[in-house]
Amino acid sequence: xxxxxxxxxxxxxxxxxxxxxxxxxxxxxxxxxxxxxxxxxxxxxxxxxxxxxxxxxxxxxxxxxxxxxxxxxxxxxxxxxxxxxxxxxxxxxxxxxxxxxxxxxxxxxxxxxxxxxxxxxxxxxxxxxxxxxxxxxxxxxxxxxxxxxxxxxxxxxxxxxxxxxxxxxxxxxxxxxxxxxxxxxxxxxxxxxxxxxxxxxxxxxxxxxxxxxxxxxxxxxxxxxxxxxxxxxxxxxxxxxxxxxxxxxxxxxxxxxxxxxxxxxxxxxxxxxxxxxxxxxxxxxxxxxxxxxxxxxxxxxxxxxxxxxxxxxxxxxxxxxxxxxxxxxxxxxxxxxxxxxxxxxxxx
Ligand SMILES: *[C@@H]1O[C@H](CO)[C@@H](O)[C@H](O)[C@H]1NC(C)=O
Ligand SMILES: *[C@@H]1O[C@H](CO)[C@@H](O)[C@H](O)[C@H]1NC(C)=O
Numbered sequence: 156x157x158x159x160x161x162x163x164x165x166x167x168x169x170x171x172x173x174x175x176x177x178x179x180x181x182x183x184x185x186x187x188x189x190x191x192x193x194x195x196x197x198x199x200x201x202x203x204x205x206x207x208x209x210x211x212x213x214x215x216x217x218x219x220x221x222x223x224x225x226x227x228x229x230x231x232x233x234x235x236x237x238x239x240x241x242x243x244x245x246x247x248x249x250x251x252x253x254x255x256x257x258x259x260x261x262x263x264x265x266x267x268x269x270x271x272x273x274x275x276x277x278x279x280x281x282x283x284x285x286x287x288x289x290x291x292x293x294x295x296x297x298x299x300x301x302x303x304x305x306x307x308x309x310x311x312x313x314x315x316x317x318x319x320x321x322x323x324x325x326x327x328x329x330x331x332x333x334x335x336x337x338x339x340x341x342x343x344x345x346x347x348x349x350x351x352x353x354x355x356x357x358x359x360x361x362x363x364x365x366x367x368x369x370x371x372x373x374x375x376x377x378x379x380x381x382x383x384x385x386x387x388x389x390x391x392x393x394x395x396x397x398x399x400x401x402x403x404x405x406x407x408x409x410x411x412x413x414x415x416x417x418x419x420x421x422x423x424x425x426x427x428x429x430x431x432x433x434x435x436x437x438x439x440x441x442x443x444x445x446x447x448x449x450x451x452x453x454x455x456x457x458x459x460x461x462x463x464x465x466x467x468x469x470x471x472x473x474x475x476x477x478x479x480x481x482x483x484x485x486x487x488x489x490x491x492x493x494x495x496x497x498x499x500x501x502x503x
Contacts, residue, residue: 159456163449184373185322189393191384192376194315196397202304202404210311214330216245217293221280224251227298234301234410241302248287252276255283262290269346273363275355277426281326281363285341292333300328300400301408309406314338315392316372317399322431323369324393328407336389337375344371353444356426357437365430 218238227235227249239247250258259270263286273279284295294306309315314331316324331338348367352358360366372391384390400407426433 180370180373184369187322187373189318189324192391192393193318193395194309194312194392194398199308199398212307212310213313213332214294214310215292215333216242216310217291218242218245218247219250219284219287219293219295220298221250221255221283222298225249231298231410234299237301237303237408238296241305250283250287252279255279259283259286266345269349273349275359277359278363281359282345284326284329285338285345288329288331289334289338289342292331292335294330295328297327299410301410302406303408304404304406306406309394312392313388313390315394316368317394318396319365319431320396323365324372325365325430326368328394328399337391340375341368341371353441354437356433357441359426360430360434366434
């Protein structure tokens, strides 16, 4: 008992230390309000303003969206159309699965095996948007986000992302110039972040989704804090909730369709918008599962020891125990691997 307990405690200490180290960015995310980089309302002309935009346009006039194929479900059509109608002079690119695959294979072959190997379609949908923004530049918009006004005033930055409450940023609308250093960093970080976590939700959030993006964003700001923000091309501005969709004068409108089609797509969008809640819940669930496994494990050991103690002489049992204790530890490990795979197969 003592030896296995020691191993368990040691492993726990190592894991907790690693976790604390890795969540230090997460913790600092909690207090990051992005105010230093917020796009202020005073910078933006009022909608339908006759004042012409005097700032230079930096971001190219391209709208990127993604879907499985060309048949957009009816409940997303109005959102998609609202952006197309308001921007007849913009190039519009719908990134279908086939098109995404061809693009990665042709332009970024080093990423193809990771891209194809992603277990969840959402991960591909997440990853492709970073690549097309870094490659072509433009504005990426999720299919459930419609446009309420022209996006021209948002083209005067080198890059921007969208703030989520209470913390972090989302990847549902974002924009950049081609080869923007932040999105190049995001692109290059995808392979390293391609790890499996206990739950598919966490795996998606942390490998490609908003959690992944938020952590890189936070580190990015920390590493470049010494630069003059007005001269630094790598600065990432932040679209705040007011400008995003809270008001009549905001840029976007989130559509809620109610047709049966696209239910899973809606869930994906919902996940993107509530990633913090899901992450916290996921970590809690993982902790509960871990504790339950440990409880079961210690029960098995106690039972085994009792049985042995009943059968053999106490001295022999005491002698044998440390040798035998390696076996349940191994079993526990392979047992947890199996449940892990089962959980993973229930795709999100
Ligand atoms: C801007 O003009 C359009 C078309 O005239 C109108 O539908 C829309 O309500 C106006 N928006 C605002 C915020 O005034
Ligand atoms: C597009 O994908 C949807 C969902 O998988 C499918 O139902 C539909 O038949 C596909 N459409 C085409 C044209 O392949």
